[in-house]
Amino acid sequence: MLALKAENISKQYRLGQVGTGTLTHDLNRFWHKVRGKEDPYLMIGESNDRSAKGSSEYVWSLRDINFEIEQGDAVGIIGRNGAGKSTLLKLLSKVTKPTTGKIYTNGRIASLLEVGTGFHPEMTGRENIYLNGAILGMTKKEIKRKFDEIVDFSGVERYIDTPVKRYSSGMYVRLAFAVAAHLESEILIVDEVLAVGDAEFQKKCLGKMGDVTKGEGRTILFVSHNMAAIKALCNRGILLENGKLAVAGKMNAVIDSYFIGKVMETDGKRQNIPLEGKGYFKSWEVGGKKDFSIDSDKKEKFVFEYDAKEKLTNCELGFVIRNSDGSIILGCNSRDYGGDFFTIDKGTHQFTFELALPVIHGKYEIDIAIVSNNILIDQWVSETKVIVKNKFESVLAEQWRGSLNLESKFYYD
Incomplete structure (x- = not known):
């Protein structure tokens, strides 16, 4: 049984005014109504996009909304x-x-x-x-x-x-x-x-x-x-x-x-390139995807492109992922799991971390840094965020979950 139904609903407002506008506009509306014609001011107006400067004095707060509940x-x-x-x-x-x-x-x-x-x-x-x-x-x-x-x-x-x-x-x-x-x-x-x-x-x-x-x-x-x-x-x-x-x-x-x-149009490319220094991160991508989204239960490759202006020795790479309040939920280092310092020659290089992100559905911030001889060479917090998606269907799966979605097994007799 339907509880609510919206059929082509729209709402128009006149900016800077209370009511429908001037007496001229009201008379014009009345004249069109008497003649059996549509309100002339429904044909004008702009969408409610606050990021763009408009020229019309009318704005559509809602336009042609249809749904059933x-x-x-x-x-x-x-x-x-x-x-x-x-x-x-x-x-x-x-x-x-x-x-x-x-x-x-x-x-x-x-x-x-x-x-x-x-x-x-x-x-x-x-x-x-x-x-x-x-x-x-x-x-x-x-x-x-x-x-x-x-x-x-x-x-x-x-x-x-x-x-x-x-x-x-x-x-x-x-x-x-x-x-x-x-x-x-x-x-x-x-x-x-x-x-x-x-x-x-x-x-x-x-x-x-x-x-x-x-x-x-x-x-x-x-x-x-x-x-x-x-x-x-x-x-x-x-x-x-x-x-x-x-x-x-x-x-x-x-x-x-x-x-x-809401993924930013930067597409993983760095906007503010440092003019001085020994090198800088240029861009990043994950799984070769353009939408920067991954599934929480799959491993993906995080690839970072780095431009070295000169040769660097005794290097290590740090990579962290933060949640919306800035807390680090995962950190990786190139020396983890038995890795060693490495040398970078002048030119463009790619660094890859392969991992899964078993976290709850949401957007996460990417923060990467490179160190040479214990000196920070460059650190970059990307404007583009990674989107982690979970696959939940049941009522319990929606409600009974924490911050992490770790791999587990279930048995029953």
């Missing part, structure tokens, strides 16, 4: 900042109307788009629970039945009769999420607001959202930049790029497209 699906919506994720959620939540297209929903929608959505600051936490429930179409009896569970989950019992304007942002989002998740709506829409809460509460919220989809069969739409949380919770995904739907499908495939699409 089944009941019980957990859908992760990902994309860069400004891709249109929050705009899409506002349209689905009926906070704003689409410029074109239609949205079909089956059931009541609870949304948490920003801290304190739907709360009145002068009212107490208790009063806001009843107000929010009424807005979602719940009866007083239904809200009363869930009230103690909501308060217990939020952890703000001591302040439940205090006006919410005196709550911290963390308390605000705790209560708001508790209301949205526990009241009996068929569709739950959650934006990046969980980032406000502490780590313990975020984990609690993700667990609750998992229960909502798997245990209660309700539908969730979840926007986040935390790919680990997205992968753990969601079975389906939507990738938005510049206001357009780039990919929709299984969450793993959508995340692959997101990471691969």
